[in-house]
Amino acid sequence: MAAxxxxxxxxxxxxxxxxxxxKIDGEVYGEIILAxxxxxxxxxxxxxxxxxxxxxxxxxxxxxxxxxQELIQISPSGRVQGELKAPYLAIEKGAMFxxxxxxxxxxxxPEPEAVPVPVAVPAAAVAAELDQEDEQDxxxxxxxxxxxxxxxxxxxx
Amino acid sequence: xxxxxxxxxxxGTVIEGKVSGDANVRIEGTLRGSVDIKQTLVVxxxxxxxxxxxxxxxxxxxxxxxxxxxxxxxxxxxxxxxxxNLKAPAIAIEKGAKFxxxxEMSGE
Numbered sequence: 001m002a003a004x005x006x007x008x009x010x011x012x013x014x015x016x017x018x019x020x021x022x023k024i025d026g027e028v029y030g031e032i033i034l035a036x037x038x039x040x041x042x043x044x045x046x047x048x049x050x051x052x053x054x055x056x057x058x059x060x061x062x063x064x065x066x067x068x069q070e071l072i073q074i075s076p077s078g079r080v081q082g083e084l085k086a087p088y089l090a091i092e093k094g095a096m097f098x099x100x101x102x103x104x105x106x107x108x109x110p111e112p113e114a115v116p117v118p119v120a121v122p123a124a125a126v127a128a129e130l131d132q133e134d135e136q137d138x139x140x141x142x143x144x145x146x147x148x149x150x151x152x153x154x155x156x157x
Numbered sequence: 158x159x160x161x162x163x164x165x166x167x168x169g170t171v172i173e174g175k176v177s178g179d180a181n182v183r184i185e186g187t188l189r190g191s192v193d194i195k196q197t198l199v200v201x202x203x204x205x206x207x208x209x210x211x212x213x214x215x216x217x218x219x220x221x222x223x224x225x226x227x228x229x230x231x232x233x234x235x236x237x238x239x240x241x242n243l244k245a246p247a248i249a250i251e252k253g254a255k256f257x258x259x260x261e262m263s264g265e
Contacts, residue, residue: 014174
C-alpha cells in the first residue's frame with residue numbers, strides 16, 4: 001500500500017491523521033491518528049507522539065503511548081519508552097523497551113471517535129463528521145471560490 | 158545522505174502543524190500549518206495546502222492558500238489555484254493558473 005514518507009532530514013511537529021500508511025524515517029513530534037492504516041518507524045526514524053493506528057512497527061526510536069487495533073511490533077533495533085495497548089504484541093530480541101503493556105482483546109474497537117454509522121442524518125450532522133478526503137475537497141473548494149472572481153474579471157475585460 | 162531525498166505526503170494523509178528540515182517535500186494530501194525547508198516544496202495537483210511556506214524552490218500545482226517565500230524561485234503551474242503573497246527573486250505564473258495575491262520579486 002502506498003504510504004506517506006517522512007524522510008530522514010524532515011521534522012514534523014503537530015498532528016498527522018488520515019487513512020494512508022505513514023512511514024517515518026525522519027522525526028515526528030505530536031500525535032498520529034490513523035483510521036485504518038499502519039505506522040512504520042524505521043531504524044533512522046524517531047517519534048515522540050501519541051499514536052492510534054491499525055498496526056505500529058517500530059525499528060527506531062519511539063516515546064509515547066500507542067493504542068493499536070491489531071499489532072504493535074518492536075524490531076531488534078527498536079528503542080521504545082511508553083505505554084503500549086494492542087491485541088497482539090511482538091517484541092524481538094535486542095529491542096529495548098521500558099514502560100507498560102496492556103493487551104486488549106482481539107477485535108477491540110477504538111475509542112468512540114470512530115466511523116459514523118450510516119443512518120439517514122441531516123446534512124449538518126454529516127458535514128460535522130467529514131472524513132479526511134472531504135476536508136481536503138472543502139478546503140480546495142474554498143480556495144477555488146476565492147480565485148473564481150478572476151474568471152469573471154477576465155470576461156468583463 | 159541520500160540525494161533526491163523526497164518526503165511525500167500522499168492523498169489521504171492530513172498534517173496539521175509544522176514541517177521543517179533539509180529535503181524535498183511533495184504534498185499530494187493536505188497540509189495546514191507551516192513549511193520551512195531548505196529544498197524544494199511541491200504542492201501536487203491533488204494537494205491542498207493552507208500554510209505559510211518558506212523553501213528554496215516552491216512549485217504549486219494544486220490548491221494553496223498562504224504566504225510563500227522562496228530563496229530561489231516560485232512556480233505556479235496551469236493546474237494551480239492559489240491565494241497567496243509571493244516573495245522570491247524569480248516567479249513564474251503559467252497560463253491557466255488561478256492566482257490571487259501580492260507579488261514581490263526580490264532577493265532574500
